[in-house]
Amino acid sequence: MVWSSARDARxxxxxxxxxxxxxxNIMPDFxxxxxxxxxxxxxxxxxxxxxxxxxxxxxxxxxxxxxVGSVTLIPGFVAFPLAASLLKQGAGVMQxxxxxxxxxxxxxxxxxxxxxxxxxxxxxxxxxxSFIFSFIVAAVIGxxxx
Amino acid sequence: MKAGLKKYRWFLLILLIDxxxxxxxxxxxxxxxxxxxxxFVQMLSVLPPIFLILGLLDAWIPRETVxxxxxxxxxxxxxxxxxxxxxxxxxxxxAAFPIAAMMANKGVxxxxxxxxxxxxxxxxxxxxxxxxxxxxxRFAIARLLLNIPGILFIAWLVDRAVGEEEKxxxxxxxxxxx
Numbered sequence: 130m131v132w133s134s135a136r137d138a139r140x141x142x143x144x145x146x147x148x149x150x151x152x153x154n155i156m157p158d159f160x161x162x163x164x165x166x167x168x169x170x171x172x173x174x175x176x177x178x179x180x181x182x183x184x185x186x187x188x189x190x191x192x193x194x195x196x197v198g199s200v201t202l203i204p205g206f207v208a209f210p211l212a213a214s215l216l217k218q219g220a221g222v223m224q225x226x227x228x229x230x231x232x233x234x235x236x237x238x239x240x241x242x243x244x245x246x247x248x249x250x251x252x253x254x255x256x257x258x259s260f261i262f263s264f265i266v267a268a269v270i271g272x273x274x275x
Numbered sequence: 276m277k278a279g280l281k282k283y284r285w286f287l288l289i290l291l292i293d294x295x296x297x298x299x300x301x302x303x304x305x306x307x308x309x310x311x312x313x314x315f316v317q318m319l320s321v322l323p324p325i326f327l328i329l330g331l332l333d334a335w336i337p338r339e340t341v342x343x344x345x346x347x348x349x350x351x352x353x354x355x356x357x358x359x360x361x362x363x364x365x366x367x368x369x370a371a372f373p374i375a376a377m378m379a380n381k382g383v384x385x386x387x388x389x390x391x392x393x394x395x396x397x398x399x400x401x402x403x404x405x406x407x408x409x410x411x412x413r414f415a416i417a418r419l420l421l422n423i424p425g426i427l428f429i430a431w432l433v434d435r436a437v438g439e440e441e442k443x444x445x446x447x448x449x450x451x452x453x
Contacts, residue, residue: 133331140334148330151373151451152322157282162369163318164289167311168296171303204367205402209409216410229410230418233397239369246372246449248441254433255389259396262425269421274413 158245165238166202173201175211183215185224194224195263198231199256202238223271230263321370329377341381349384354427357387361394362403371395379449385442386434393426 133141178197185193203211212225235256236243243252280287293311297304345353364371371392378388398419406415 130327130331133335141331144330144334145327147333148326151329151376152326155373157286159318159322159369160283160286161289163314164286164293164311166314167307168289168293170310170314171306202367205399205405209402209406213409222414225410226414226418229406230397233402234393236368236396242369242372246376248437248445250437250441251389251433251445254436255392255429258429258432259393262429266418266421266425270414270417273417274411 155242155245158242162239162242165241169201169238173197175203175207178203179211179215182224182228183218183220186221190221190224191227191264191267194228195231195260198228198263199235199260200237201232202236203232205233208232221271222275223267226270226274227263227267230266231260234259234263317367318369321366322373325366325370325373329373333377333380336381338381341378341383345378345381345383345387347384349387353384353387354390357383357390358394358398358423358426361391361396362398362400364395364399365401368392368396376449379446380451385437385445386430389430389433390426393422393429398422398426 130141133144178201181197182194185191208229212229216222216225237256240252240256243255247255293304293307296307343349344356349356361371375388375392378391383391403415403419406418
């Protein structure tokens with residue numbers, strides 16, 4: 130920043146104006162997504178997720194875990210210890226793996242924002258193929274780490 | 276003022292839903308308010324620095340340099356660099372979107388942008404180390420190794436399935452820069 134101002138103050142100012150404009154421009158869409166996250170965190174808190182995933186078993190359990198993973202947005206530093214404690218309590222490794230993978234790769238709540246930046250088709254195809262891919266990941270991890 | 280309200284109409288709708296949920300259950304209403312406040316604070320600590328850095332990068336990095344390393348002709352090296360850029364990151368997925376917009380503006384190949392997005396979503400190195408200690412090396416390494424071909428395949432699929440029309444409008448939309 131200092132370097133940039135020293136080298137070319139006008140260029141730096143233009144860059145800042147541009148940064149501010151694009152920030153202000155995208156804020157309405159960000160606000161929607163953050164509002165959705167606020168609601169989602171209330172009804173799908175880590176505790177609720179733990180109850181749902183902890184009991185999940187079989188293919189039905191994997192589907193359930195993948196849906197929860199796709200809808201929730203839990204940061205990794207909360208999700209990994211949560212997943213580890215669920216494994217210790219006897220949750221299935223495939224259900225946990227599909228949950229972790231969809232949690233990171235599939236974003237239903239952020240989809241409006243992704244559509245805004247990338248377009249509808251990209252959002253649908255990237256998220257749905259990531260969803261299916263997460264089942265492959267879970268199956269392989271089930272064999273390797275199960 | 277009126278234009279401002281219109282821009283935020285969907286957000287206002289969500290606030291209305293929040294109020295209805297709060298009227299239904301004040302305790303949950305307080306939780307929703309707390310969570311929404313927290314994610315806004317988090318967003319405000321993540322996005323402004325990213326936009327600031329993007330603004331400066333946008334001004335100082337020549338398009339030609341970016342095209343040489345990540346553009347149409349960048350080949351395997353471009354793919355590898357896209358993985359590294361995504362994996363070296365820290366932060367939520369939504370922070371990757373404006374960066375992807377700048378990549379588009381600088382002429383980065385479409386497939387490489389999707390690889391970057393995929394690596395950011397699930398291969399971040401700090402997160403990998405954390406996964407390693409919480410879920411064990413077999414789990415974390417297996418997932419990491421699967422993610423490389425997985426992301427390549429997803430990027431290939433998205434690249435093929437998204438028509439030229441949507442790709443064109445993607446690049447046009449971000450022609451102004453970030």
